[in-house]
Amino acid sequence: EAGVAQSPRYKIIEKRQSVAFWCNPISGHATLYWYQQILGQGPKLLIQFQNNGVVDDSQLPKDRFSAERLKGVDSTLKIQPAKLEDSAVYLCASSLSRLRDSNRLNTEAFFGQGTRLTVV
Amino acid sequence: GEDVEQSLFLSVREGDSSVINCTYTDSSSTYLYWYKQEPGAGLQLLTYIFSNMDMKQDQRLTVLLNKKDKHLSLRIADTQTGDSAIYFCAERRHAGNMLTFGGGTRLMVKP
Numbered sequence: 335e336a337g338v339a340q341s342p343r344y345k346i347i348e349k350r351q352s353v354a355f356w357c358n359p360i361s362g363h364a365t366l367y368w369y370q371q372i373l374g375q376g377p378k379l380l381i382q383f384q385n386n387g388v389v390d391d392s393q394l395p396k397d398r399f400s401a402e403r404l405k406g407v408d409s410t411l412k413i414q415p416a417k418l419e420d421s422a423v424y425l426c427a428s429s430l431s432r433l434r435d436s437n438r439l440n441t442e443a444f445f446g447q448g449t450r451l452t453v454v
Numbered sequence: 455g456e457d458v459e460q461s462l463f464l465s466v467r468e469g470d471s472s473v474i475n476c477t478y479t480d481s482s483s484t485y486l487y488w489y490k491q492e493p494g495a496g497l498q499l500l501t502y503i504f505s506n507m508d509m510k511q512d513q514r515l516t517v518l519l520n521k522k523d524k525h526l527s528l529r530i531a532d533t534q535t536g537d538s539a540i541y542f543c544a545e546r547r548h549a550g551n552m553l554t555f556g557g558g559t560r561l562m563v564k565p
Contacts, residue, residue: 338496367552376458376542376555377497390552425496443553445489445496 336360338446340426346452352414355449359407359428365389367443368401368411369425377425383409416453423448458545458556465562472530474559476543479524483545486519487553488528491540500528500541530561538563 339358347353359366364385369377380399381391386406394401398417403409413420427443458478466472478486484505489497503510503517503526510517516529526543540558547554 374557376544376557377553378555379552382552427497442499442502445498447494447496 338428338444340446340449344450349453350415354410354412355424357409357426363428363430365429366409367427371423418453421453423450457554460556460559463560466533468563468565472533474528474541476526476556478545480547483547485546486526487544489542533563535563
């Protein structure tokens with residue numbers, strides 16, 4: 335079974351530039367997450383989609399970050415303009431569950447390898 | 455500060471047992487997870503425990519949950535050099551499906 339695919343693996347940009355990351359979740363997974371992992375810290379949720387709708391984006395810096403999942407499958411995360419503190423690994427994850435299945439094992443999240451962003 | 459807390463570093467000798475600890479704050483957590491992250495790789499789910507359990511064993515891994523103290527631990531028996539990685543505990547809260555992660559514990563296994 336194919337896992338969560340992310341691209342690119344690495345990206346170096348200058349501050350104030352724009353960047354976009356792409357994620358293809360596991361086939362059939364309704365829930366998709368974007369996490370930001372700053373070096374030395376645990377992942378922090380940026381946004382959660384259920385199919386093509388946003389469930390939680392409370393920690394997304396909306397002045398510069400945006401994300402979409404138009405057809406309920408692939409997703410893109412964009413940063414515009416980037417700041418030095420945006421340097422991190424951006425992890426995409428997906429899970430099978432529907433929103434109300436919070437007590438079932440099919441909420442297990444599978445992670446991609448991440449995109450390492452360096453802002454200089 | 456973090457809602458889920460872990461010690462930063464643990465060093466053990468090959469063949470010894472490792473115990474990684476985690477504390478969390480939300481009593482409504484439904485599932486608690488342990489993830490492993492190797493250098494340059496994504497997060498790999500190792501094991502999980504449902505909040506109404508107090509222990510779960512899976513081969514070399516034993517998870518203990520003290521719900522009263524909101525304390526979770528992961529014990530790795532017969533630790534091998536391949537177990538060297540960063541281990542994250544995470545909680546899934548009743549409200550919503552999001553995972554909240556701790557800061558990670560770096561496990562170093564010396565030969």
